[in-house]
Amino acid sequence: MSKAPDLDPAQDAPDVRRPKHHAVGLPAVVNSVRFVGSQAGVKRGLPLLRDVNQTGGFDCPGCAWPEPGHRHPAEFCENGAKAVAEEGTRLRVAPEFFAAHSVADLADKSGYWLGQQGRLTEPVYLAEGANHYQSIGWDEAFALIASELAALDRPDDAAFYTSGRTSNEAAFLYQLFARKLGTNNLPDCSNMCHESSGAALAETIGIGKGSVTLDDLHEADLIIVAGQNPGTNHPRMLTALEKAKRAGARIATVNPLPEAGMQRFKNPQAARGFVGRGTELTDLFLQIKVGGDLALFSILNRMLLRADAIDHAFLDTHTHGFEAFAAHHGTGDDAAAMAEAVERTGLPEADIERLLAMVLTADKIVVCWAMGLTQHRHAVPTIREVVAFLLLRGNIGRPGAGVCPVRGHSNVQGDRTMGIWERMPDRFLDALGTEFDFAPPRDHGLDTVGTIRAMRDGDVKVFFAMGGNFVSASPDSAATEAAMRRCRLTVHVSTKLNRSHVVTGARALILPALGRTDIDVQGNGGSGREQFVTVEDSMGIVHASRGSVPALSPDMRSEVAIVTGLARAVFGPDDTVPWEDFAADYDRIRDRIERVVPGFADYNARARVPGGFALPHAPRDERVFPTATGKANFTVNPVTSPEAGPGRLLLQTLRSHDQFNTTIYGLDDRYRGIHDGRRVVFVNPDDAAELDLVDGAYCDLVSEWTDGDRRAPHFKIVHYPTARGCAAAYFPETNVLVPLDSVAETSNTPTSKSIVVRFEPDSGEPARAVEP
Numbered sequence: 001m002s003k004a005p006d007l008d009p010a011q012d013a014p015d016v017r018r019p020k021h022h023a024v025g026l027p028a029v030v031n032s033v034r035f036v037g038s039q040a041g042v043k044r045g046l047p048l049l050r051d052v053n054q055t056g057g058f059d060c061p062g063c064a065w066p067e068p069g070h071r072h073p074a075e076f077c078e079n080g081a082k083a084v085a086e087e088g089t090r091l092r093v094a095p096e097f098f099a100a101h102s103v104a105d106l107a108d109k110s111g112y113w114l115g116q117q118g119r120l121t122e123p124v125y126l127a128e129g130a131n132h133y134q135s136i137g138w139d140e141a142f143a144l145i146a147s148e149l150a151a152l153d154r155p156d157d158a159a160f161y162t163s164g165r166t167s168n169e170a171a172f173l174y175q176l177f178a179r180k181l182g183t184n185n186l187p188d189c190s191n192m193c194h195e196s197s198g199a200a201l202a203e204t205i206g207i208g209k210g211s212v213t214l215d216d217l218h219e220a221d222l223i224i225v226a227g228q229n230p231g232t233n234h235p236r237m238l239t240a241l242e243k244a245k246r247a248g249a250r251i252a253t254v255n256p257l258p259e260a261g262m263q264r265f266k267n268p269q270a271a272r273g274f275v276g277r278g279t280e281l282t283d284l285f286l287q288i289k290v291g292g293d294l295a296l297f298s299i300l301n302r303m304l305l306r307a308d309a310i311d312h313a314f315l316d317t318h319t320h321g322f323e324a325f326a327a328h329h330g331t332g333d334d335a336a337a338m339a340e341a342v343e344r345t346g347l348p349e350a351d352i353e354r355l356l357a358m359v360l361t362a363d364k365i366v367v368c369w370a371m372g373l374t375q376h377r378h379a380v381p382t383i384r385e386v387v388a389f390l391l392l393r394g395n396i397g398r399p400g401a402g403v404c405p406v407r408g409h410s411n412v413q414g415d416r417t418m419g420i421w422e423r424m425p426d427r428f429l430d431a432l433g434t435e436f437d438f439a440p441p442r443d444h445g446l447d448t449v450g451t452i453r454a455m456r457d458g459d460v461k462v463f464f465a466m467g468g469n470f471v472s473a474s475p476d477s478a479a480t481e482a483a484m485r486r487c488r489l490t491v492h493v494s495t496k497l498n499r500s501h502v503v504t505g506a507r508a509l510i511l512p513a514l515g516r517t518d519i520d521v522q523g524n525g526g527s528g529r530e531q532f533v534t535v536e537d538s539m540g541i542v543h544a545s546r547g548s549v550p551a552l553s554p555d556m557r558s559e560v561a562i563v564t565g566l567a568r569a570v571f572g573p574d575d576t577v578p579w580e581d582f583a584a585d586y587d588r589i590r591d592r593i594e595r596v597v598p599g600f601a602d603y604n605a606r607a608r609v610p611g612g613f614a615l616p617h618a619p620r621d622e623r624v625f626p627t628a629t630g631k632a633n634f635t636v637n638p639v640t641s642p643e644a645g646p647g648r649l650l651l652q653t654l655r656s657h658d659q660f661n662t663t664i665y666g667l668d669d670r671y672r673g674i675h676d677g678r679r680v681v682f683v684n685p686d687d688a689a690e691l692d693l694v695d696g697a698y699c700d701l702v703s704e705w706t707d708g709d710r711r712a713p714h715f716k717i718v719h720y721p722t723a724r725g726c727a728a729a730y731f732p733e734t735n736v737l738v739p740l741d742s743v744a745e746t747s748n749t750p751t752s753k754s755i756v757v758r759f760e761p762d763s764g765e766p767a768r769a770v771e772p
């Protein structure tokens, strides 16, 4: 085994133990408290844990899972506690830090190390040709951005990225700012995340959001969880699944990996969770091949049609396109087509029959999914077929049934509602233009992949990010980093240091923002009133979020204050939008949102109601489908799935238990038995035997694409019970392997869950060598 030099522990030497078969319970509680205490200390840690997800407190920055009406005094999970601790830390990146570390030096550090340095506390600037960031005043920073924007040939030479932590208020002002400037270039993390869900749902049911509430989950007879790992990424969902289970629901899990959280759950909020065996969640585990879900749902639909086990009344009244759909699926007698579809799932036929039997005996069905379905070339057809599956038996728009795309970032859904999208519909742009008396641009803007291409081609010259970690989260790390370096100016509004701050344009700015946990005081030069913001969860509930610890530095600003300060610098003193008023009192922003975005009537009053309010959702509430046809649409989705070819495996890139996207909390993935390292690749022992991949040996992963190979060096091989033909490894380390042009049809989402890879002996190349 060769080992690359100067690697920090994030990059090497994982220790492999036996994977777990249950999730949560006492170890998770201990971990939560320990983690918060070590990062934030007692003084900051206690209010943080007391207030997270409480009605008077702040929304957990961890994920978008909704809070139940009746909240538990500890309404958070282990990973929420990590998210809170990560943001609530006492550590700060002091001004001396940047004097001590050159940008080149920082570019050699892992993302884990960068994040551990503490909160960003003052604006810093990297001048052209300079090696170090240095302090800069806010006004000077805004003036600098304004002059770079003014120097562009066209507004479309700038792009404004958003990560899904941004509040509704900040997001609304941010998109207003970009559109007043004259561009719809508003790429966001959703482009890499649930864009496929939005595209499929908008086309089929008329709204790109999920149609279920927590009560629906609790009432369902059958819950299918496909392509999702809630034990790690939405741990509070397990509580809802447990509740459904106790009320008699059955749960089918569709996943190439046997994820611990879906096996047995020991609820940390209930005494029975501390001791005893916990609740067996999954009744039927379908160990599907990566990318096999379209085939699976296609088979189910075919069988339902053949058995005539469908809701004719619902189909007649509420749907469109059924004849073409039924004709496509034929009589279900085509044995060859059926055999091919079964082959694509990688499942034993008996498992599919078991699932069908569960479907036939369930009156109310919910399908939940996340990245395992959205990040494939055929993600949109897959989700359309899931919708068809639910439509066939009238499982949309009634209690206990519906679609449940489980969102990632805590306000990613709200950001979309507020207009963070490169292709907002005309009715939104009309209302925005009327409210603020300007003509918003109408041409669609660039999404994430489009922005990378445009930066690469020299078309986008100013890149501005409201949160996130663009270079690490995006596909094709080497291409993305090279693209970023071509910009004239890159600006990041951030809470923590990350790789996007050290792979920069000719000039760069880091602007330190308050996060969800920080108390936000505005007006009167900072001594005015405490503000709250609002967020929308995965189920369309909008509610208030108030910070609970004092900001670490008076030089940190709220995202709202940053957008409004910048807007004033860019648009000048005569601009008619009252930017300063908005910053001084967020109620005034909400008044404007109310007039532009449907569903926000009486926003300020309803945001103050404990628990918030639900946005209207016509398919769920009234079985009204605001699609082009006015009905729920069936679609025709020919069965397909990715194929690796001989000697190759399909690599899915996923999250460990100790990370939030590109933020690495720690080096363990406890449930999968990985400790003290992240560079592991999970392979099925039978595939390993065929490919001569020795357990514990090191290898390089090489992805194959039409434009050539991409290499990620030095991964430890772990024999693991994943589906045959598939492999798994963590992102962002593997983003270097995802080709920029390998994207989903329609949604343009990078295919992070199906990369064709071959294995080569460890080359000993340093892992960080992604530099062009």
Ligand SMILES: Nc1nc2c(c(=O)[nH]1)N[C@H]1C(S)=C(S)[C@@H](COP(=O)(O)OP(=O)(O)OC[C@H]3O[C@@H](n4cnc5c(=O)[nH]c(N)nc54)[C@H](O)[C@@H]3O)O[C@H]1N2
Pocket (backbone or CB within 6 Å): 062, 063, 064, 079, 193, 226, 227, 228, 229, 230, 232, 233, 234, 254, 255, 256, 257, 259, 288, 289, 290, 291, 292, 293, 370, 371, 372, 373, 407, 408, 409, 652, 653, 654, 655, 656, 657, 659, 660, 661, 753
């Ligand atoms: N603690 C923590 N919480 C998070 C995040 C985090 O990083 N850490 N990230 C947040 C964000 S932004 C998001 S989008 C969500 C992500 O939540 P998830 O989608 O649960 O995240 P992933 O780790 O990408 O897991 C994908 C799951 O899909 C399975 N899978 C992969 N390919 C396929 C396939 O082809 N078919 C099927 N059926 N399954 C497949 C994988 O084995 C894995 O279990 O979580 C959010 N919450």
Ligand SMILES: Nc1nc2c(c(=O)[nH]1)N[C@H]1C(S)=C(S)[C@@H](COP(=O)(O)OP(=O)(O)OC[C@H]3O[C@@H](n4cnc5c(=O)[nH]c(N)nc54)[C@H](O)[C@@H]3O)O[C@H]1N2
Pocket (backbone or CB within 6 Å): 061, 162, 163, 164, 165, 166, 189, 190, 192, 193, 194, 371, 375, 408, 409, 466, 467, 468, 469, 470, 472, 473, 474, 475, 493, 494, 495, 496, 497, 498, 513, 514, 515, 516, 559, 653, 654, 655, 660, 661, 662, 663, 731, 732, 734, 735, 738, 752
């Ligand atoms: N290979 C592969 N790639 C993926 C995925 C995958 O499954 N596989 N998943 C994709 C998905 S689902 C997503 S959502 C994207 C995520 O992409 P991003 O949202 O861009 O990435 P994050 O890692 O969540 O961003 C973390 C950074 O956000 C900043 N931050 C945190 N909180 C705040 C805040 O409150 N305000 C501000 N201004 N900044 C803040 C911090 O500086 C932190 O370093 O990654 C995608 N990339």
Ligand SMILES: [Mo]
Pocket (backbone or CB within 6 Å): 189, 192, 193, 194, 407, 408, 409
């Ligand atoms: Mo996401």
